[in-house]
Amino acid sequence: MITVTAATGHLGRLVVADLLERGVPAGEITAAVRTPSKAADLGVRVVEADYDRPETLAPAFAGTDQLLFISGDTLEQHQNVVDAARAANVGLIVYTSGPKAETSSITLMSGKHARTEQAIVASGVPYVFLRNGWYLENYTGQIDQFLGTGVVLGAAGDGRVSAAARVDFAAAAAAVLLAPEPGSTYELGGDQAFTMSEMAAEISRQSGKPVVYRDLPEAEYAQTLAGFGIPAPFAEVLANADHGLSVGDLFVDSGDLHRLIGRPTTTLADAVAAALKTA
Structure with a gap:
């Protein structure tokens, strides 16, 4: 069972x-x-x-x-x-x-x-x-907001995330x-890691609308999220996760996911394309 x-x-x-x-x-x-x-x-x-x-x-x-x-x-x-x-x-x-x-x-x-x-x-x-x-859906689930504002906010710097x-x-x-x-x-983790700037560029490329990544200090990002109505403790958790991303804590190159599922993992491009169909 x-x-x-x-x-x-x-x-x-x-x-x-x-x-x-x-x-x-x-x-x-x-x-x-x-x-x-x-x-x-x-x-x-x-x-x-x-x-x-x-x-x-x-x-x-x-x-x-x-x-x-x-x-x-x-x-x-x-x-x-x-x-x-x-x-x-x-x-x-x-x-x-x-x-x-x-x-x-x-x-x-x-x-x-x-x-x-x-x-x-x-x-x-x-x-x-x-x-x-990290799930790709953590990002593509916000694609309407990204397209509406033209901005992806975060505190991830140039860190790479191995999302799938x-x-x-x-x-x-x-x-x-x-x-x-x-x-x-x-x-x-996913086969192809990416930065937040690369994600913004991919959304812009596929949608035809300008979307850029704006990097903020961790504390300022937490305050910004709280200003959007996210409870302050959770906003701090999200900002802390972005800081971890910036120093490599969400980069995975083990290949374990690919081996377990017996195929390449879903790409950022494919995930963005799927999200745009319903945006």
């Missing part, structure tokens, strides 16, 4: 679909979700599993051979999942972590992801860590769930 947590989220849905496409019987896939009514269209077994309600987790994980643990919001939630997986005698935890979690200057990585990895190791449950890089599409990371997760190598850690 393969159990996918957060299966109604963007990544979780893609993983379930990929597993089904690979021929895994629907009866051998469990979607563990906070709101079961939202998972009726997945076509697999559905159980309630709320990271904030520990009593729902161990029953949801019962009988699970491979658990895809898609990261949540807080360390407390993550500890709840790890404790429940151990109590339910889960055979393997596959956790969606972040790039260079042990050494990254990005608070999200060195804090939540690194500490969750440590908790999983300490639990004694066999594991695989998928250190997922969610569908790429989902395919990697499915591949690992079906042929896991316990104890493995994969640094996952």
Whole structure:
């Protein structure tokens, strides 16, 4: 039995679909979700599993051979999942972590992801860590705003990000769930890294509208985001991530993602083209 947590989220849905496409019987896939009514269209077994309600987790994980643990919001939630997986005698935890979690200057990585990895190791449950890089959708999802203002704001300098599409990371997760190598850690990123200036130029090239990248100091970028209505603590997290990008913390050249999915990863050009079709 393969159990996918957060299966109604963007990544979780893609993983379930990929597993089904690979021929895994629907009866051998469990979607563990906070709101079961939202998972009726997945076509697999559905159980309630709320990271904030520990009593729902161990029953949801019962009988699970491979658990895809898609990261949540807080360390407390993550500890709840790890404790429940151990109590339910889960055979393997596959956790969606972040790039260079042990050494990254990005608070999200060195804090939540690194500490969750440590908790999983300490639990004694066999594991695989998928250190997922940034999604291309993090950028293409803002393409209407970029086109409207003509500006991409950030604090990334000339740093290069090895972004890939969610569908790429989902395919990697499915591949690992079906042929896991316990104890493995994969640094996952796109084949072609790019700077924010290069991304702005690609959007401009394809759209025919001028779009430029404007680099800001980290603190000023955080203040700017807060001015747009983003809560200040989250704005600081985003700005800190951009600083990490500027010093190479989101650059991945392992080739792990390409090897796991058996094909080249989605390019920036293709992702921009797809986003412009719906812009």
